[in-house]
Structures are given as structure tokens and as C-alpha cells.
Amino acid sequence: MRRMAPGTLVDGFVVGECLHAGGMAHIYQVGYADALHSAPFPMVMKVPRMTPGDGAENIVGFEVELQLLSVLTGPHVPRLVASGDLEKLPYLVMEYVLGRTLQQLLDETAAPMPAEEIARVGAAVAQAVHSLHLQDACHLDLKPANVLLRPDGIAVLLDFGLSCHAHYPDLLAEELRPAVGSPSWMAPEQVVGVRGDPRSDIFAIGVMLYELATRSLPFGNPQTRGGLRQRLWMDPVPPRALRPDLPEWLQEVILHCLQNEADRRYASAAHLALDLSDPAQIAVTALGRRLQATGFWVHFRRWWRAAGKDYQPSPLPSRQIDAAPIIMVAVPYRDVSDATLYSLRRAVTRVLGTTLRARLACVTVIDPAETPGHDSDTSETTVHRRYLGMLRQWAQPLQLDTQTMSFHVIESGDVAQALLHYAQGNHVSMIVMGAATHGLQMQRLLATVPIKVAMAAPCTVILVKQALPFDQLAGADQRAVL
Numbered sequence: 047m048r049r050m051a052p053g054t055l056v057d058g059f060v061v062g063e064c065l066h067a068g069g070m071a072h073i074y075q076v077g078y079a080d081a082l083h084s085a086p087f088p089m090v091m092k093v094p095r096m097t098p099g100d101g102a103e104n105i106v107g108f109e110v111e112l113q114l115l116s117v118l119t120g121p122h123v124p125r126l127v128a129s130g131d132l133e134k135l136p137y138l139v140m141e142y143v144l145g146r147t148l149q150q151l152l153d154e155t156a157a158p159m160p161a162e163e164i165a166r167v168g169a170a171v172a173q174a175v176h177s178l179h180l181q182d183a184c185h186l187d188l189k190p191a192n193v194l195l196r197p198d199g200i201a202v203l204l205d206f207g208l209s210c211h212a213h214y215p216d217l218l219a220e221e222l223r224p225a226v227g228s229p230s231w232m233a234p235e236q237v238v239g240v241r242g243d244p245r246s247d248i249f250a251i252g253v254m255l256y257e258l259a260t261r262s263l264p265f266g267n268p269q270t271r272g273g274l275r276q277r278l279w280m281d282p283v284p285p286r287a288l289r290p291d292l293p294e295w296l297q298e299v300i301l302h303c304l305q306n307e308a309d310r311r312y313a314s315a316a317h318l319a320l321d322l323s324d325p326a327q328i329a330v331t332a333l334g335r336r337l338q339a340t341g342f343w344v345h346f347r348r349w350w351r352a353a354g355k356d357y358q359p360s361p362l363p364s365r366q367i368d369a370a371p372i373i374m375v376a377v378p379y380r381d382v383s384d385a386t387l388y389s390l391r392r393a394v395t396r397v398l399g400t401t402l403r404a405r406l407a408c409v410t411v412i413d414p415a416e417t418p419g420h421d422s423d424t425s426e427t428t429v430h431r432r433y434l435g436m437l438r439q440w441a442q443p444l445q446l447d448t449q450t451m452s453f454h455v456i457e458s459g460d461v462a463q464a465l466l467h468y469a470q471g472n473h474v475s476m477i478v479m480g481a482a483t484h485g486l487q488m489q490r491l492l493a494t495v496p497i498k499v500a501m502a503a504p505c506t507v508i509l510v511k512q513a514l515p516f517d518q519l520a521g522a523d524q525r526a527v528l
Contacts, residue, residue: 070104088142107207114206122174143202148190159258165322172319174201179244179363182212188250189231212362230267234278244363245308252303260288284336295325298334313370313403316473329448370403371475379410385512386480393510406451408437411464430455462498481509
């Protein structure tokens with residue numbers, strides 16, 4: 047199909063200038079032909095290429111994107127306005143999202159991005175991807191050109207032509223048997239034809255973080271099936287070997303995303319976003335300290351396992367997310383009784399016993415008055431460090447792996463709102479808190495905090511009644527004496 051000229055009328059839309067001419071589609075500015083009909087937001091028209099030399103994936107991708115955009119909702123995907131008849135002129139009219147793609151950010155400068163900026167961008171992308179997974183969809187073609195950052199920092203995902211939705215037929219798997227995707231960003235399981243695993247998108251986020259940090263691709267740009275298959279057993283060069291100033295915590299995150307086996311990556315994009323939103327609490331392991339790639343014999347053993355591995359279809363993305371929830375426990379920071387601390391710990395133990403892949407976020411909300419001014423001998427960092435130490439001490443009897451647990455000190459004068467904001471922003475699945483939470487002396491003033499949280503929380507809330515087994519033992523001893 048030839049490129050449309052500005053002013054062309056298509057089904058009540060007037061075509062503007064061509065914004066992008068890609069290998070699979072052309073994108074035009076578009077508006078309503080009827081001047082009395084004003085658009086609520088800027089719009090673009092996406093028209094698939096259909097010249098004799100173009101492959102069938104262009105039309106199949108158009109059908110897939112129409113299918114996905116028709117059902118996906120939320121701020122992380124463009125809004126669909128209209129679509130054209132495949133027999134006449136296939137097109138998609140959708141929201142034109144203002145912002146810059148990650149590819150544009152990469153093209154603007156040759157210098158690697160600062161670690162804190164990488165974390166901010168990565169957290170935004172992970173939040174967007176998690177929103178997609180909650181709707182039982184996987185993108186499967188995440189790359190810098192398909193991720194747009196709005197001026198407010200929210201990430202929007204673009205180009206769903208290679209995606210799949212668990213509730214609809216996977217047209218690409220049915221009509222195009224070979225693995226499809228962008229070679230540099232494809233996950234190992236995609237290479238062997240497995241589609242629909244949300245952790246494939248986590249792998250792609252890891253590739254993008256690697257590129258933002260080092261300005262190189264972890265697995266290059268292979269063009270053959272043999273080159274693609276190498277990622278089933280080979281590790282990339284550690285980012286810190288290419289950029290020594292990179293923090294260990296960022297390499298820990300990147301290499302965690304790029305694990306060969308999906309089970310060894312982050313269990314969900316929400317877990318990844320939680321780490322990148324608060325890098326100070328990331329537990330650094332040998333992965334983050336590594337400076338050399340793994341050796342030949344490690345790769346050989348992985349190659350041997352991969353040669354005969356039977357990859358199974360993935361369960362529903364939302365079901366995988368349900369199996370890896372984020373559990374938040376609200377721990378009071380002062381004037382708290384032993385009974386409350388013990389009861390919270392016991393309740394958390396019971397919850398974690400039923401969800402083996404859960405992530406525990408231990409949160410305490412401190413009064414801003416506790417934070418000293420600039421002229422104080424005690425710095426803000428020291429205050430936060432003290433309360434982080436108290437959280438770690440409370441959690442020590444749980445005996446959890448440091449990578450499945452994190453600690454967060456929030457400064458706010460409104461305890462309930464702070465807890466609700468944290469739960470909403472981090473996709474928390476369950477909140478565990480005391481029925482009377484914030485101190486023996488303050489209960490009368492703040493007794494409504496648990497009720498506020500329970501009424502407005504976006505997830506399940508467990509209110510724990512305080513009790514100590516020692517009180518029961520003491521009562522039993524007294525009855526025995528009588």
C-alpha cells in the first residue's frame with residue numbers, strides 16, 4: 047500500500063502527516079473530518095504495510111493489536127478509537143500519547159544513564175508491565191522503541207502486534223510457527239516457541255536496563271536461530287565489568303531479570319518495581335558483585351540441560367501473579383507493646399506459609415516531627431537507619447531469605463494515607479496490621495487508622511488482635527497455684 051497523502055479522508059477521519067514509516071506499519075496524525083466533532087485527545091492512525099514483499103505477520107499483527115487494544119484498559123496503554131475493515135483498509139485509530147520513547151532517550155546522548163534515573167525509568171516500565179499481566183496479557187515485544195514515558199513519568203506500552211492474551215486465540219502461534227519477536231530482547235523461552243509467560247517481559251525489561259546502563263546489548267543482535275539459542279545457556283558480561291561505577295544493587299536487579307530460566311527471575315513485575323522504587327533495601331548477592339562472566343563448564347552444563355528440555359505452556363499471567371503476591375506488614379514504630387509485635391509476626395508467618403513465592407514488605411510510618419532539621423546533630427539518614435534497624439530486628443525471627451523481604455520507612459503525618467498510598471503504588475496483595483496499631487499512648491487518637499485502611503485498601507486487610515502466649519502461661523500457672 048502506498049503512503050497516504052495529507053488530507054486523505056478515511057471513514058470520517060482526515061489524515062495528517064506521516065509520523066513514522068516502519069517495517070510493519072505507517073503511523074499518521076489524524077483528526078475527525080467533521081469540524082463540529084472535536085477529539086477528546088490527540089489521535090493517530092496506524093496502517094499495516096501490505097506490499098507484495100511484506101510478510102503475513104503484518105496482517106496477523108494488525109489483528110492481534112486490534113484484539114488486545116479492544117480489551118486492555120488503564121493508563122499504560124493507548125485508548126482505541128476505531129478500526130478499519132480488513133477487506134477494505136485495515137487501520138487502527140488510537141490515542142496519541144505525548145512523551146518520548148526509551149529509544150529516543152538512548153539516541154539523545156551517547157553517555158550511559160545515571161543509576162538513579164535507570165531505577166526510576168525501570169520502576170515505571172515494570173509498573174506498566176504488571177498492569178498488563180494483571181489483565182492476562184503479555185507484551186512479548188518490549189524494547190526501547192515500544193516503551194514511551196509521559197511527561198509525568200508514567201510508562202505507556204506501544205505496539206501489541208506480537209502480544210498474546212490468555213483469553214483469546216494466539217493468532218501468531220497458530221499462523222506463524224517459528225519464534226517471533228525482536229532478537230535482541232527475546233527471552234530464552236520465546237526462542238523455543240513458548241508464548242504467554244509474563245516473566246518473558248521481565249527478561250526484556252532486564253535487556254533494556256542493561257542497555258540503559260552500559261549502552262550495549264547483553265546478547266548482541268543475533269540474526270540466526272543458533273545465535274538466538276545461545277541465551278538459553280550463556281550469561282551476559284556483568285554490567286559492572288563494562289561500567290565500574292555502576293552500583294552493585296543495579297547489577298543485582300539487571301542480572302536477576304536476565305536469568306536463563308524463568309523460575310530464577312523476579313516472580314512478577316511488581317516485585318521488580320518494588321526493588322527499583324527503593325534501591326537502598328535491595329539485598330546484594332554474588333550476582334551483584336560479579337565482575338566476570340560465568341565459565342565454560344557452567345555454560346556447557348546449561349547447554350546440556352537446555353538441549354533436552356521440554357518447555358511447557360505457561361499458566362494464566364494473573365494466576366502466576368496470584369502465586370507471587372506482595373504482602374505488606376505495618377509495624378508500629380514507637381510505644382508499641384510486645385503483644386502487638388508478637389501477634390503481627392505470628393500472623394505474617396501464617397500468611398507466608400500458604401504463599402511460598404510471596405514477597406514481604408515491612409513498612410513503618412514515622413511522624414515528620416521525628417526527622418531533625420538541618421541544624422540538628424542527628425541527620426535524617428541516621429533516623430531512617432535507626433528505624434530500618436528496628437524493622438530488621440522485628441523480622442529476624444521470621445528467618446526469611448533477604449531477597450524475599452524488604453524494609454521501608456515512610457515519613458508522613460497521616461499514617462492511614464501513607465499505608466494506602468504504599469499499597470496502591472506497589473500492587474500489594476494483602477496488608478497485615480494490628481487492630482490497634484500505633485502505640486499504647488496514642489491509641490485513642492489513632493484508633494481509626496486500621497478502619498480507614500480496611501475501608502479504602504485496594505486489597506485484602508488482615509487486622510490482628512494482640513495477644514501474648516506468655517499471658518496465657520501466666521494465667522495457667524496462677525490457676526495451678528489456686
